[in-house]
Amino acid sequence: MAYENYETITRLWQRFLREQLEQLPPEERKNLEGEFEKRFGELQKGASGDSSLGFADLIGFGAKGVLPFGELPYAHLVPDFDESVIPSQLHAAAELYFIYQHERMKAFQVADVLRQLFQLGRMRVQRGPGARALYILEKWKPLRYALRDRMIAYRRVFNYGSAPAPAGAVVNQGFHRQLVAFMAAMAQYFRDMTVGEVIRGSQDIDDRPFGNLASIQRLGTDLRFALDRASYGNILALTHETGHYLSTLLDLFDQPDIKKAFDANTKWDVIEVVSNRHLGGMAELSQRAKMAESGRRILQWIADQDFETTADPLVFRSEARPFGAHAEAWIAAYRMTAEGRAFPGVGSAMRSTLGLKTRKPSLALAS
Structure with missing residues (x-):
């Protein structure tokens, strides 16, 4: 025409x-x-x-x-930029984040220690299911991707760790900043919505927005694009293999003879005892476990969202409500970690993300 x-x-x-x-x-x-x-x-x-x-x-x-x-x-x-991502790569990145948090919890190091103790006869297990699992791990060594490969993957996709990135590889430099900003935006959205529901008192106020939906859409789109750029290559294969291996290790730690050997009640007690005895101290188990759960769930949701600008706020609110709780849980756990203790709070983080100056407290409030 x-x-x-x-x-x-x-x-x-x-x-x-x-x-x-x-x-x-x-x-x-x-x-x-x-x-x-x-x-x-x-x-x-x-x-x-x-x-x-x-x-x-x-x-x-x-x-x-x-x-x-x-x-x-x-x-x-x-305008098809926001749809030009590969969902399988984004799902692999979500699983890799879950694996990374267990790496920080020393799960893979604990497995290596158990294999060494079993080989040297320094752990009193003999014929139980745990001993059988350790024998199979020692005989077949099923994990092809060693620590070096995993550290390179963490560096490429999340810019976590100190492993040197391969020459020419795309490194997701801003992942952590974008992830923290997205979690803060989700938390702020539902906090504002809660305040709006409390003060709602007339029909006209029902039409007012209770949260900044545009910030969530913008941050989610940027996060999707950056993860898609950095998760090519062997990330999908590495995630599949390492995920199955991690599942096997967690089952191993939960075997009755393994728990009995360390006077433990749960697999997490096994990780704690072995870390304290042989690895120089326990990692942040509780915080890392919650960050792994909520972080993976949020990244999976981002992978499946298209973040349409014309999305119905009511529909979006219903879809996103469970993930608002995950965002709050992730932030609460993150603030208890060593690197998260400097987190300024949801409000200050959102103002910094949007390029606004952080409000300084008055002298009366500061004293």
Whole structure:
């Protein structure tokens, strides 16, 4: 369709939309706004015509020769950047984050210590399921990706650790800053919504937003894009193999003869005792376990979200509510870790993310 016709349809649609919305009651207007927007996008796409020959028509190489601008097809550009990610890579990154937190909990180091103690006869296990599992691990050594490979993967995808990145590899430099900002945005959104629900008192106030949905959409899109760029190569294979191996190790720690050898009640007690005796001290088990659970769940949700700008706030609120709790849990655990003790709080983190100055307390409050 010609450019002039496209502009005419656009103006007429805007006039039609304004007239129709004015005649609708508020309840129906809210429900139909999204449908009108979707229909307008379909009309725009159809009105642009066949744009495959538009450039040839523009330079005069088309069947009709040189055409005036008013008769040229409209170039309908499709905004598809936010959808140009590979979900399998994002899911692999979510699993790799879970594995990383268990690496920080010394789960892999504890397994190596158990294998050494079993080989040297310094652990009183003999015929139980734990001894059998240790024998199988020692005989077959199923994990192909060693510590060096895992540390390189953590560095590439999350910029965690001090392992040197391979020359030419893409390193996700801003992952941690983006993850903390997204967690803060989710937490702030539902905190604001809770305050709004408390003070709600009339029909008009129901239409007011209780949280900054745009911040969540922007941060989530940036996080998805950065993870997609850095999770190529062997990340998917490494995550699958290491995930199965970690599951095997956690089952090993939970075997009755292994727990009895260390006077432990749970597998986490085994990790704690072995870490204290042989690895120079226990890691942050409780905090890392919660960060692994909630961080993986949040990253999985980000992988499956498209973060549409025109998303219905009510639908988004229902979908995101469980993940608001995960964000709060992640922040609470993160603040108890060594690197998270400098976390300034949800409000200050959000202001810093949005480029706003942090409010300084008054002298009366500071004293």
